[in-house]
Amino acid sequence: MQADIHPDFMTCQVTCVCGNQFSTLSSVPELRIDICNACHPFFTGKQKLMDTEGRVDRFLKKYGMQSTEA
Numbered sequence: 001m002q003a004d005i006h007p008d009f010m011t012c013q014v015t016c017v018c019g020n021q022f023s024t025l026s027s028v029p030e031l032r033i034d035i036c037n038a039c040h041p042f043f044t045g046k047q048k049l050m051d052t053e054g055r056v057d058r059f060l061k062k063y064g065m066q067s068t069e070a
Contacts, residue, residue, distance in 0.1 A: 012026035016036035037043045 007027035009025045009027060010029060012024050012028060012031055013021065014024055014031045014033060014036075015021050016033050016039060018036065018039035020036050020038040022036075
C-alpha cells in the first residue's frame with residue numbers, strides 16, 4: 001500500500017439551514033446542509049402525499065370513485 005494517500009479525519013461541525021448543529025468525523029472541518037434528521041418530513045412525521053399532476057383525481061374520475069377530499 002502507498003503511504004500518506006488517505007485524508008486526515010477531523011471533527012466536523014455540521015450545520016443545517018433549520019439551525020440544527022451536530023458534530024461528526026469528516027475530512028473537512030465544516031459542512032452546511034439543506035436538510036437533516038430534525039427537519040426531514042419522514043423523521044418528523046409531517047410527510048404529505050404530494051399530488052402535483054392530479055394523478056389521484058384523474059384515477060378517481062376515470063374509475064368512477066369519489067374523491068377522499070372534503
